[in-house]
Amino acid sequence: MIYEWLKNIVFVWPENFILLGLIPFLIARYIRNERNHKAALLTSAVNVNTPSTFKTNFRHLPFVLRILALICLIMALARPQHQTDQTHAEGEGIDIVLCMDVSASMLTNDIKPSRFQVAKEVAAEFVKSRPVDRIGLVIFGGESFTKCPITSDKNTLLTQLQSLKIKDGGYLADGTLIGEGLAMAVNRVSKGSSKSRVVILLTDGKEEAPVTRIIDPYTATEIAKAENVKVYCIGLGSTEFMIEQVVKDNAGNTVRNDIDETLLTRIASETGGKYFRATDKASLQAIYSEIDQLEKSKVEIIRYKEIEEMFIPFVLLALGLLFIELLLRFTIFKTFP
Incomplete structure (x- = not known):
């Protein structure tokens, strides 16, 4: 945390650091003066050792404090600043509803680890890539349910998406009612204020x-057309599983693996959208990327820099060090003529 804060410190006038070159000369002068002030008269005594006291052990402390104060003043003259780059996205977004199948066949593992898990992961990536859009989530199986109304709160939507489970805790019946899922998605997206509406x-x-x-x-398609909602349809399943094939899901249950591409193509074409077939995770990511390009939002990225002047703490520290030096020089380290 301290490292992250320090790496954002910049010096506006770094040329003033050249003054640090005075420090070695001051140290050399101090050492020379110390040698010149030593006594030249030698006397004999029983005990030639000077008693060790605080004053003798720390006699150089005032000078050290003065040098530290000078370094602080030079750093203040270099004008340190803490700068943080900020970005903010603004613009005209699109209202989008993700309408996702949560029937038992989505647990089929022809796409590892399962169709359902891959569908959730790629949908989450898509949500993160749309900063100014309002997005909602409708799920369907043997019935449909609004998991998340359209919202600009991406964190809430992602939480709902990540927590999604097949049958959603048991209150969605088995089956695949595409019509009712589409109708509910259209109903949700049509309540939005955006001119562009997508399912x-x-x-x-x-x-x-x-x-x-x-x-x-077909009725749901007519409703989408009436509400001017564009529908993009995605059929998910690898080519290893042929249409009209009976397969097993991860739980060992027998489910049908039928993709009605004729129906999905009709829904998409009649509403101005497009039908895609996804056979693996990479192709599903490519499909969402294409939809992302087809439905561009008007996004304006505003960049600004937050600047905090940091020279005042260095000035105060230098004054504090000078005060301590003077206090020590006129008390503990006071010398008499």
Whole structure:
């Protein structure tokens, strides 16, 4: 911590450090004067040793204090400053909702360690790369749920994203209701104030419609079009797992591995978005990077420097040292003619 603080210290007038060259001359002069002031008369005595006292042991202390005071004054003349560079991002952002599939098939480990874990990690990277956007999170399985409303508080969103679990603690039913997940995401993003509204829908399956389904994917697409919401769709799963294939998740449960690319392509194209297929983590990162480029925010990075003048402490320290020197010189180290 001290090192981080010290490395931000700069000297505005470093040329004044040339005055430090006076120090060796002052020391040499002091030594010469000390030798000249020694007694020249030799006398005999029984005890030739001078008694050791505080005054004799520390007789050079006033001079040392004076030299330290001079060094402090020279450092003050060099005008030390503590400078901290600050940045602040401002601009016109985009309202985005991440609509993520949390059905059991997302635990499939064809993408290590699992599709679900990779989807969370890459989504978190995307959130961090959008400093001025408001972003929310909607999850869906056999039903949909708003995990985080659109917000500019990235820390809250990242916390919700990182704590996300399949079935989200047990209150989302099994299944893959893409339509209801999309409809809820559109509803959330349409409440925002931004002119640009985007939903990024990620799934590894296809619509599984129980009798209790309320909104189908085509109706949800029409709602997105009416609200002027652009939808980017991502189908997640490696090419080793073919469409319509039955696979096992990490828990050993049998799940279907169907990616309805026809449906996802239609949703994306009708809303002005684009469909992507991610087969591994690298391709998923590339997809989010492309979306990041397609949906650019107007960001203005403001840089400013916080400056704190530090010469006053050096001046005060020099005055304190000079005061102690004078106090010692006229008390403990006082000499008589």
